[in-house]
Amino acid sequence: MSLHPQGIALLEMMASLGGPLIEESTPTEYRAFQATRLLPPTEDIHEVRDVSAGGVPCRLYRPNANKNLGLLVYYHGGGWVIGSLDGYDASCRALANRMGHAVLSVDYRLAPEHKYPAAVEDALCSLRWAYDNADELGVDPNRIAVGGDSAGGNLAAIVSQQRPVPLVFQLLIYPATDMTQSRESQVENAAGPILTAPVMKWFIDHYMPENSDMRAELASPLFSPDNLLKGAPPALIITAQYDPLRDEGEEYGRRLIANGVATSMVRYHGMFHAFFGMLGLLDDADTAHSLAASMTAKALNG
Amino acid sequence: MTLHPQAERLIALMASREYKGFSEQTPQEARATRAATDYKSDEHVYEMRDVNALGVRCRLYKPRAGNDMGLLVFFHGGGWVLGSLESHDGVCRLLANQSGHAVLSVEYRLAPEDPFPAGLEDCIRATLWAHQNADEIGIDPTRIAVGGDSAGGNLAAVVAQLQPVPLVFQALIYPVTDCRMGTESYVENAAGPFLRSADMAAFIDLYISDITSPEDPRVSPIMASTATLASCPPAVIVTAGHDPLRDEGEEYGHALIANGVEASIVRYFGMFHGFFSLFPWLDDGKAAVSQVSSAIRAALASPRSK
Numbered sequence: 265m266s267l268h269p270q271g272i273a274l275l276e277m278m279a280s281l282g283g284p285l286i287e288e289s290t291p292t293e294y295r296a297f298q299a300t301r302l303l304p305p306t307e308d309i310h311e312v313r314d315v316s317a318g319g320v321p322c323r324l325y326r327p328n329a330n331k332n333l334g335l336l337v338y339y340h341g342g343g344w345v346i347g348s349l350d351g352y353d354a355s356c357r358a359l360a361n362r363m364g365h366a367v368l369s370v371d372y373r374l375a376p377e378h379k380y381p382a383a384v385e386d387a388l389c390s391l392r393w394a395y396d397n398a399d400e401l402g403v404d405p406n407r408i409a410v411g412g413d414s415a416g417g418n419l420a421a422i423v424s425q426q427r428p429v430p431l432v433f434q435l436l437i438y439p440a441t442d443m444t445q446s447r448e449s450q451v452e453n454a455a456g457p458i459l460t461a462p463v464m465k466w467f468i469d470h471y472m473p474e475n476s477d478m479r480a481e482l483a484s485p486l487f488s489p490d491n492l493l494k495g496a497p498p499a500l501i502i503t504a505q506y507d508p509l510r511d512e513g514e515e516y517g518r519r520l521i522a523n524g525v526a527t528s529m530v531r532y533h534g535m536f537h538a539f540f541g542m543l544g545l546l547d548d549a550d551t552a553h554s555l556a557a558s559m560t561a562k563a564l565n566g
Numbered sequence: 567m568t569l570h571p572q573a574e575r576l577i578a579l580m581a582s583r584e585y586k587g588f589s590e591q592t593p594q595e596a597r598a599t600r601a602a603t604d605y606k607s608d609e610h611v612y613e614m615r616d617v618n619a620l621g622v623r624c625r626l627y628k629p630r631a632g633n634d635m636g637l638l639v640f641f642h643g644g645g646w647v648l649g650s651l652e653s654h655d656g657v658c659r660l661l662a663n664q665s666g667h668a669v670l671s672v673e674y675r676l677a678p679e680d681p682f683p684a685g686l687e688d689c690i691r692a693t694l695w696a697h698q699n700a701d702e703i704g705i706d707p708t709r710i711a712v713g714g715d716s717a718g719g720n721l722a723a724v725v726a727q728l729q730p731v732p733l734v735f736q737a738l739i740y741p742v743t744d745c746r747m748g749t750e751s752y753v754e755n756a757a758g759p760f761l762r763s764a765d766m767a768a769f770i771d772l773y774i775s776d777i778t779s780p781e782d783p784r785v786s787p788i789m790a791s792t793a794t795l796a797s798c799p800p801a802v803i804v805t806a807g808h809d810p811l812r813d814e815g816e817e818y819g820h821a822l823i824a825n826g827v828e829a830s831i832v833r834y835f836g837m838f839h840g841f842f843s844l845f846p847w848l849d850d851g852k853a854a855v856s857q858v859s860s861a862i863r864a865a866l867a868s869p870r871s872k
Contacts, residue, residue, distance in 0.1 A: 547865075554856040
């Protein structure tokens with residue numbers, strides 16, 4: 265493995281700080297631990313406010329006073345079990361500022377308290393609400409994109425297939441697209457870093473009810489029929505070399521392309537799962553935000 | 567892996583204009599063909615002026631007033647045979663504006679009229695000049711980076727190894743790092759699009775034939791000793807999925823990492839050689855320019871603002 269030296273240093277630092285193993289914790293314990301590891305806000309932004317999107321708590325980020333911005337609806341990562349608006353605050357600020365468009369970060373319900381498909385329902389509900397309430401948000405309802413990382417990338421890919429409202433772009437950061445966990449990179453990177461096979465199993469076991477169809481279209485967008493992929497919005501898929509989810513992300517990109525969707529696929533070599541969120545700690549996180557913001561903004565500019 | 571639809575359309579457009587491969591033209595014809603399609607940028611830059619850098623013609627781009635910025639010394643691509651300040655004017659404007667640092671684009675001598683090491687010498691001279699004249703240019707001599715695409719990435723990687731002045735960063739866009747032409751991507755992408763393996767063979771022949779071996783690290787930086795690799799500045803390396811040069815760019819990045827150098831390696835799967843400077847037509851090109859500018863912005867940031 266040839267990890268980026270900054271990645272090695274960061275992983276060593278995290279190891280030295282200690283902390284519980286996800287797969288040996290309860291969801292409540294791990295969420296509490298994560299809340300102690302929040303980084304302070306990295307940058308100022310014109311406006312931040314919490315809103316209720318049809319009952320789903322969300323946070324709106326606006327980079328300027330323009331009343332006709334495009335909007336990125338963002339679903340955070342965390343295996344459908346952990347993750348929060350606060351944990352993605354820095355990322356959403358950076359995306360909004362660099363795009364020059366608004367971001368709506370969605371606090372969808374988490375498992376195991378709320379199992380599949382609760383998260384998908386909230387993802388769809390908040391998106392519909394944003395479309396219906398575009399005026400109040402100061403955005404153009406015809407210039408909405410969705411995005412997310414990891415489990416949030418799973419939700420963004422699914423809503424891009426379901427399309428309850430018109431979408432102009434989907435930003436998928438190392439998305440989970442295959443609940444059957446059967447790609448080569450799952451084996452190759454079973455020991456991580458960060459996302460390991462036991463952690464992935466812990467996530468899926470908490471999220472998916474027993475005896476679920478792991479290939480259902482609201483769970484594994486990779487297996488959806490062609491007609492759901494055709495007409496999906498243009499996509500950017502960012503993957504990391506040392507990530508169990510690498511292959512399913514890239515495979516999903518190939519399926520989108522095969523169905524005529526303009527899809528850009530970018531792989532960060534030397535990086536691992538969750539690198540995108542490590543703004544201020546990894547230079548690659550910074551450049552990946554610029555790359556993602558550039559391409560999403562191009563679509564939101566109309 | 568298939569091409570991005572925007573890339574497919576651009577390739578089809580080039581084909582409809584009977585775009586000829588490099589190896590089917592004389593260098594002079596190829597230069598004229600390329601120059602006719604140079605992209606005229608309307609991106610406004612605070613200051614642009616041509617300068618004489620110890621006899622090497624260069625163009626300086628400054629994104630703002632002041633003398634507190636870093637500098638990217640940029641070497642254009644074109645197989646050591648083609649390309650000019652004009653061919654990369656648009657990309658240099660964006661790099662300056664988006665990174666917030668100055669850019670010095672270098673018009674080094676081209677083969678076959680001036681084969682190796684003339685071009686490399688010019689790149690070194692321009693870099694030395696920038697360091698010696700930092701006050702006059704209005705940059706911090708301790709914050710100089712090199713960069714380039716394709717053959718320019720090769721020159722940047724070699725200059726970063728030779729370090730004629732202290733360098734803090736290198737930006738290598740689908741660089742040539744291995745003139746032995748033996749990687750898998752050479753076979754996979756032998757027919758291009760845009761850059762074909764035969765074109766690379768012709769370029770390498772014009773640049774180094776009978777002068778030096780493809781194993782000389784001054785033309786194949788991947789052949790450098792581990793001590794040299796370990797001494798290199800941090801790097802960002804961008805590669806394209808459909809490019810004969812894909813593997814050697816990524817292998818060079820992994821060689822840097824193996825020797826403790828911070829190298830970020832990013833592959834754009836659906837793209838082909840040249841996509842970075844074709845940013846006016848390709849969203850991936852625009853995104854890559856943003857990504858690289860972001861890396862340069864951070865690498866050249868003043869110690870105070872870091």
